[in-house]
Amino acid sequence: MSEPTDSESPTPDHLLHTGAEHPVDxxxxxxxxxxxxxxxxxxxxxxxxxxxxxAAVERVLP
Numbered sequence: 700m701s702e703p704t705d706s707e708s709p710t711p712d713h714l715l716h717t718g719a720e721h722p723v724d725x726x727x728x729x730x731x732x733x734x735x736x737x738x739x740x741x742x743x744x745x746x747x748x749x750x751x752x753x754a755a756v757e758r759v760l761p
Contacts, residue, residue: 723748723756732759 725744729736747755 723753728756728759731756
């Protein structure tokens with residue numbers, strides 16, 4: 700079997716988080732939705748997090 704490439708290697712545990720360790724920031728929310736973090740999407744995510752808190756994340760990640 701061949702060595703895994705960088706794209707096939709698992710993400711190290713220290714880079715993974717569930718959001719329970721610290722608040723989710725707007726960029727996290729945008730990226731969790733599968734979109735590129737543009738200024739407009741980051742602002743929309745910021746407003747969503749302010750309004751809905753953790754529920755904003757739960758809508759993106761069931």
